[in-house]
Amino acid sequence: MADTLLFCNSHGADQPERATVPFIAAATxxxxxxxxxxxxxxxxxNLGVPGVADGIEEEGMPPLGDLVRQFTDAGGEIWLCSACALKRGITGEQELVPGASIVGAATIVEALAEGRAITLS
Known part of the structure; x- marks a missing residue:
């Protein structure tokens, strides 16, 4: 996993600009x-739930829904923190956006230890 770039994002509709910037870099x-x-x-x-990103747009930036699709169409992956998802009622039993999966802390820690993390939000 040493050639994996991890882009950390903790924002959605609460802060559209901070939600968008990691996807711009990750899509690139x-x-x-x-x-x-x-x-x-x-x-x-919440961005792992279909339709949520479509409603998020920051003036002067590409619509987040378009970026998410561009990113996943290019093979990008979206990892949803399992504890954060569970707290918000996202269990994986419902449909997720293509390329999204719910992962535990161990997966994230392993990737951080072996990859390169980039925090932009």
Whole structure:
């Protein structure tokens, strides 16, 4: 996993600009052929639910829904923190956006230990 770039995001509709910036960078990485993962915690886990990102847009930036689709279409992965998701009623029993999965802390810690984390939000 040493060639994996991790983009940390803890924001969603609560702070559209901070939610968008990690996806701009991650989409750029994925389109460039890098393995890119957006690690969503706190409010950002809601972005794993279909339709949520479509309602988020910051003036002067691309719509978040478009970025999420561009990112996942290029092979990007979205990891939703299991504790944060559970707190918000996201269990994985419902449909998630393509490329999204719920992961535990051990997966995130392992990736952080072996990869490169980039915090932009």
């Amino acid at each position: 990485a994925a389109v460039s052929g890098k393995r890119a993962v957006v690690v969503c915690t706190v409010e950002a886990v």
